[in-house]
Amino acid sequence: MYHVTVTVKRRPVILDPQGKAVEQGARLLGFKNISNVRIDRLIEFTIQSEDQDAANEEARQLCTKLLTNPIMEDYELKISKI
Amino acid sequence: MYHVTVTVKRRPVILDPQGKAVEQGARLLGFKNISNVRIDRLIEFTIQSEDQDAANEEARQLCTKLLTNPIMEDYELKISKI
Numbered sequence: 564m565y566h567v568t569v570t571v572k573r574r575p576v577i578l579d580p581q582g583k584a585v586e587q588g589a590r591l592l593g594f595k596n597i598s599n600v601r602i603d604r605l606i607e608f609t610i611q612s613e614d615q616d617a618a619n620e621e622a623r624q625l626c627t628k629l630l631t632n633p634i635m636e637d638y639e640l641k642i643s644k645i
Numbered sequence: 646m647y648h649v650t651v652t653v654k655r656r657p658v659i660l661d662p663q664g665k666a667v668e669q670g671a672r673l674l675g676f677k678n679i680s681n682v683r684i685d686r687l688i689e690f691t692i693q694s695e696d697q698d699a700a701n702e703e704a705r706q707l708c709t710k711l712l713t714n715p716i717m718e719d720y721e722l723k724i725s726k727i
Contacts, residue, residue, distance in 0.1 A: 570687060572687075582688075582690075585688070585690075585711065585712070586690075588711055589707055589711060592707075592710055592711060594703060594706070594707055594711075596692050596693040596694055596700075596703060597690050597691070597692060597703075597707060598690065598691050598693065599689075599690055599691040600688065600689070600690040601688070601689045601690070602686060602687070602688050603686070603687040603688075603689070604684060604685070604686065604687065605652060605654075605684075605685040605686065605687040606664075606667070606682065606683070606684050606685075607681075607682070607683045607685070608664075608667075608668075608679050608680065608681055608682040608683070609679070609680050609681040610678050610679060611678040611680065612678055618678075621676060621678060621679075624676070625671055625674075625676055625679060628674055629667065629670055629671060629674060629676075630667070
């Protein structure tokens with residue numbers, strides 16, 4: 564079994580409306596020093612597999628087919644045996 | 646200036662509907678080995694401050710007042726000078 568952690572981030576050039584909203588909210592609450600807020604996704608899951616290469620390939624496929632939007636987002640995959 | 650990374654995770658006992666949806670989606674797409682999917686948030690921002698303790702305190706306050714739901718979520722804060 565493998566534990567997979569995927570960090571999905573929008574590309575830096577692409578606006579992050581959720582981050583902008585948090586930035587405004589922070590300012591309204593009196594936090595004047597906060598800037599460049601980005602909100603990304605951290606996805607964790609388990610793969611039932613005995614072979615690391617197969618698990619890696621499956622995780623990569625899942626990322627491109629379901630978890631990420633390849634047009635706007637980049638992802639980073641970490642895999643570890645459990 | 647400090648760069649802050651906050652990882653916000655639902656407590657393990659609390660159901661993650663978004664993760665469950667991804668799990669079902671993965672199964673429908675033919676990924677049979679994926680389980681225990683959890684989708685969490687990764688928040689990054691910059692604090693304009695010269696004092697690490699002050700920056701740390703401000704980040705912590707922002708987390709409890711705006712970024713996290715203390716009833717259902719735990720957060721982890723990493724701060725580094727830039």
